Amino acid sequence: MWVSILPLWGAIMCVSGASIGWYQPEQVHLSYTGHPRTMTVTWSTFNWTPSVVEFNPLPGPPSFNLTAYGSTDLFVDGGPKHRKIFIHRVTLENLKPGQKYVYHCGSSLGWSPQFYFRVLQDGSSWGPRLAVYGDMGNDNAQSLSRLQKETQMEMYDAILHVGDFAYDMDEDDAQVGDEFMRQIESVAAYVPYMTCPGNHEEAYNFSNYRNRFTMPGNTDGLWYSWDLGPAHIISFSTEVYFYLKYGRELVAQQYQWLQKDLQEASSWTHRSERPWIITMAHRPMYCTNFDRDDCVKPDSTVRTGLPGGQYALEDLFYKYGVDLEMWAHEHSYERMWPVYNSTVYKGSPQAPYTNPPAPVHITTGSAGCRERLDPFFPLHREWSAVRIEDYGFTRIHIANKTHIHIQQVSDDRDGEIVDDIWLIKDKR
Numbered sequence: 001m002w003v004s005i006l007p008l009w010g011a012i013m014c015v016s017g018a019s020i021g022w023y024q025p026e027q028v029h030l031s032y033t034g035h036p037r038t039m040t041v042t043w044s045t046f047n048w049t050p051s052v053v054e055f056n057p058l059p060g061p062p063s064f065n066l067t068a069y070g071s072t073d074l075f076v077d078g079g080p081k082h083r084k085i086f087i088h089r090v091t092l093e094n095l096k097p098g099q100k101y102v103y104h105c106g107s108s109l110g111w112s113p114q115f116y117f118r119v120l121q122d123g124s125s126w127g128p129r130l131a132v133y134g135d136m137g138n139d140n141a142q143s144l145s146r147l148q149k150e151t152q153m154e155m156y157d158a159i160l161h162v163g164d165f166a167y168d169m170d171e172d173d174a175q176v177g178d179e180f181m182r183q184i185e186s187v188a189a190y191v192p193y194m195t196c197p198g199n200h201e202e203a204y205n206f207s208n209y210r211n212r213f214t215m216p217g218n219t220d221g222l223w224y225s226w227d228l229g230p231a232h233i234i235s236f237s238t239e240v241y242f243y244l245k246y247g248r249e250l251v252a253q254q255y256q257w258l259q260k261d262l263q264e265a266s267s268w269t270h271r272s273e274r275p276w277i278i279t280m281a282h283r284p285m286y287c288t289n290f291d292r293d294d295c296v297k298p299d300s301t302v303r304t305g306l307p308g309g310q311y312a313l314e315d316l317f318y319k320y321g322v323d324l325e326m327w328a329h330e331h332s333y334e335r336m337w338p339v340y341n342s343t344v345y346k347g348s349p350q351a352p353y354t355n356p357p358a359p360v361h362i363t364t365g366s367a368g369c370r371e372r373l374d375p376f377f378p379l380h381r382e383w384s385a386v387r388i389e390d391y392g393f394t395r396i397h398i399a400n401k402t403h404i405h406i407q408q409v410s411d412d413r414d415g416e417i418v419d420d421i422w423l424i425k426d427k428r
């Protein structure tokens with residue numbers, strides 16, 4: 001008699017075994033949708049769960065009396081094991097500008113630790129503070145601890161990561177990506193972590209990048225723009241110019257989108273409200289590093305476009321009066337004089353960054369990765385103003401409609417400010 005029970009017992013074990021899952025939320029990070037009074041929470045689990053965020057305004061003890069629901073997407077990595085990761089996205093709406101909220105995310109199957117964030121202010125009459133860098137990996141992430149501490153000290157309203165994450169997110173069947181997202185949680189769960197793709201995200205048509213982040217617009221974060229205080233910030237992909245195998249039409253689509261976005265952003269109504277136009281993308285137009293990268297070439301692709309001059313970005317950005325162009329890819333810090341067509345255009349000899357007639361370029365790709373730093377070429381180029389071969393990141397304070405403060409922090413020199421300029425636009 002007892003023998004006949006065994007198959008039944010086995011069936012029960014099997015059913016109960018199937019119900020055991022890995023439901024714990026991890027890799028929590030925030031992003032901004034581009035719509036005022038919102039914040040998106042993104043996280044991962046390794047089994048399907050609903051996507052819920054519970055939150056409440058501070059001060060006061062967490063009551064989690066507000067609830068928002070979102071979507072759960074299955075991301076199947078392109079590696080040999082085709083690992084499955086569930087990506088959860090929940091957008092919180094109707095938040096109070098400037099208000100601090102506590103939240104946790106997950107579902108009744110498991111909740112994350114509690115985190116907090118401050119809602120971005122509305123309008124253009126406030127001064128957002130950003131930390132900006134690229135090329136930060138799991139190994140040798142030299143800037144990370146300072147970024148973690150300073151973010152939790154509420155020194156930043158948002159982070160801009162200018163491409164190249166983890167090294168590389170797809171490696172080891174995307175477990176390197178999981179580890180990276182865990183590693184930045186102590187930054188990205190507190191402030192919007194805004195991104196653009198770099199060459200290290202290329203695998204499987206940028207699938208780890210496209211799936212893991214939640215950026216504004218409908219391009220999987222390849223290109224988008226958003227308003228922040230007195231600035232319009234444009235994020236785009238330089239990689240569409242280098243991986244034509246994923247579709248040459250992407251170059252044209254992005255270029256047409258950039259044209260339209262810049263037209264709108266430089267209209268009188270928009271620009272009088274938000275005079276600053278800032279771009280971010282991975283590979284620079286100009287650099288003086290000692291390597292064979294695109295930016296060392298006099299006619300870099302990012303600057304002059306595809307062969308024949310198609311989709312050239314420098315002319316486009318110059319035409320619409322882009323103020324500041326942030327880049328990475330080179331593992332160093334380099335600030336350029338205002339430059340167009342390889343010619344320096346200083347505002348005046350005494351105040352080169354006051355009303356400059358050409359965009360200012362800054363390359364900040366030294367947050368730290370396993371490839372370490374990139375040295376500079378000994379020869380001087382006249383458009384190159386400052387070169388720093390230290391680990392570090394950039395602080396940008398968009399102080400108001402006329403002033404932007406840019407500082408370079410050195411991790412090698414214990415957080416010392418090693419470059420410091422004001423970009424001024426006082427022609428009214």
Ligand SMILES: [Fe+2]
Nearest residue numbers: 164198199329
């Ligand atoms: Fe890169």
